[in-house]
Amino acid sequence: MGQALLAVVRRDLRIAFRRLPDLASPLMFFAIVITLFPLAISPEPTVLREIGPGVLWVAALLATLLALNTLFRSDFDDGSLEQLALSTHPLPLLVFGKILAHWLISGVPLVVLSPLLALSYDLSLNTLQVLALALLIGTPTLSLLGSVGAALTAGVRQAGGLLALLVLPLMLPVLVFGARATTLAATGQDPAGPLYLLAALAVLAVTLGPFATAAAVRVSLE
Amino acid sequence: MQNTTHQDGFDCDGLTLWRGDRCLFSELSFQIGAGAAALIRGPNGSGKTSLLRVVCGLSPPEEGAVHWMGKGIQQQRQAYAKALAYNGHTDGLNAELTPLENLAFFCALRGSEPASSVANLSGLGLDACAGLPVRALSAGQRRRAGLARVLAADARLWVLDEPFTNLDGEGRHYLTAQLLTHLGNGGMAVIASHQDLDVPAEQLLTITLGGAN
Numbered sequence A: 001m002g003q004a005l006l007a008v009v010r011r012d013l014r015i016a017f018r019r020l021p022d023l024a025s026p027l028m029f030f031a032i033v034i035t036l037f038p039l040a041i042s043p044e045p046t047v048l049r050e051i052g053p054g055v056l057w058v059a060a061l062l063a064t065l066l067a068l069n070t071l072f073r074s075d076f077d078d079g080s081l082e083q084l085a086l087s088t089h090p091l092p093l094l095v096f097g098k099i100l101a102h103w104l105i106s107g108v109p110l111v112v113l114s115p116l117l118a119l120s121y122d123l124s125l126n127t128l129q130v131l132a133l134a135l136l137i138g139t140p141t142l143s144l145l146g147s148v149g150a151a152l153t154a155g156v157r158q159a160g161g162l163l164a165l166l167v168l169p170l171m172l173p174v175l176v177f178g179a180r181a182t183t184l185a186a187t188g189q190d191p192a193g194p195l196y197l198l199a200a201l202a203v204l205a206v207t208l209g210p211f212a213t214a215a216a217v218r219v220s221l222e
Numbered sequence B: 001m002q003n004t005t006h007q008d009g010f011d012c013d014g015l016t017l018w019r020g021d022r023c024l025f026s027e028l029s030f031q032i033g034a035g036a037a038a039l040i041r042g043p044n045g046s047g048k049t050s051l052l053r054v055v056c057g058l059s060p061p062e063e064g065a066v067h068w069m070g071k072g073i074q075q076q077r078q079a080y081a082k083a084l085a086y087n088g089h090t091d092g093l094n095a096e097l098t099p100l101e102n103l104a105f106f107c108a109l110r111g112s113e114p115a116s117s118v119a120n121l122s123g124l125g126l127d128a129c130a131g132l133p134v135r136a137l138s139a140g141q142r143r144r145a146g147l148a149r150v151l152a153a154d155a156r157l158w159v160l161d162e163p164f165t166n167l168d169g170e171g172r173h174y175l176t177a178q179l180l181t182h183l184g185n186g187g188m189a190v191i192a193s194h195q196d197l198d199v200p201a202e203q204l205l206t207i208t209l210g211g212a213n
Helices: A002-018 A021-038 A045-068 A070-078 A082-084 A093-123 A125-152 A158-187 A192-221 B050-055 B072-085 B099-110 B114-123 B141-152 B171-185
Strands: B009-019 B022-033 B036-041 B064-069 B084-087 B157-161 B190-192 B202-207
Touching: A002 B190, A021 A093, A021 B157, A021 B190, A045 A125, A045 A158, A045 B202, A070 A082, A070 A093, A070 A125, A070 A158, A070 A192, A082 A093, A082 A192, A093 A125, A093 A192, A093 B202, A125 A158, A125 A192, A125 B022, A125 B084, A158 A192, B009 B050, B009 B190, B022 B036, B022 B050, B022 B064, B022 B190, B036 B050, B050 B084, B050 B157, B050 B190, B064 B072, B084 B141, B099 B114, B099 B141, B114 B141, B141 B157, B141 B171, B171 B190
Parallel strands: B036 B190, B036 B202, B084 B157, B157 B190
Antiparallel strands: B009 B022, B009 B064
16 A cells, blocks of 8 residues: 555656656745745845744745645646546545645655755844744645645646635634634744644645545545 | 346346447347356457446446345445456556556555565566566556556456557466466356457356447
8 A cells, every 4th residue: 555655656657757857846836926025025124024923924824835736737637547547546545646746746845955045034043944844734734624625626728726715714714713823933933823723724634635625635536 | 027037146137238329239148157257359449448438337337237246336336346456457556556556555554464466467477577667667567567566466356458469479378378277267257359259158248349230
């Protein structure tokens, strides 16, 4: 069973590295949005420190949403998804492998890039650490929640808008607690509370997400 | 129903499927035992692919049930998945991976030996392009690679959607030979095709869709 999970992760990572533009465009988007805000609003350090956490989180959320479009699309189009659904292994397990691979190529780079990009908002070192930690806990939840929508819209052409409409409301708690934790750290307060809530959301998403996504995949394939 | 259910085979019982407001087939029943094949015929759009998807358990029928070894397929998903090899009208191959990588992945999922898929690739004449990404292959080569997955699956029931499309004469010949071996070993097959199958008449059941109804 673990081997099947590993096989899916390895396959999806291999495919992702052969399609680097798909991989890079959400990250480019993330970097561009974050660098444009200081230019457009104000170079004033006090203003930047105030808006920084919010901007970073909104950008991370939108970048995740962009990356989600590719999660099931090609597998649906080329029939691989049917083969996965007909496999002897439980579909939630295989789907979890796909989400895990997707997080490794879309979520982890966000976590790594964010402290660098956040430097332009004059945030303290402690804030950068909290930001990266909050993203590390929050982005898996975003990927898991988003995968349900991605699975439901796998068979729909031009599903980007529909996908956003479906999953954005579900992602809002992650945005709220993630941005809150980062803001608390930026103002010198203890960010533990929102971080724990983020972790609770992550646990909930990991336990229920794959089952919901597998059910959504079966609906899409009908 | 209990009387007609095949204890050692595959049977469809009173299948009815609607697409929108169109009835594709109603009260369709057939059964095949070990070593037999069902050929599904019918004009384009008559529901051949839809029937195969019902047979695989991908889409539920409006009415009726599919039984494998006398039990409903929804009650024994895992056992049925193990017995089933499906090749749809898309071949289920990722375009960025090579045929070999695609097959190795599905072998890993099934827990079968990747070596057999290599042998199947060469039997299907895919030696030369085993290292090319699938997107660089012709439609016929893709079909061959998809069929190699079916051959490597070591499954008792083959469900094939238009397997002969895009294949050249030699490919058809090879597939027919493999099919006969499969049936000879007690395998079963449900095949949608516009071509006649070169299978002895006593092993073949022909179902025609989209006629009077």
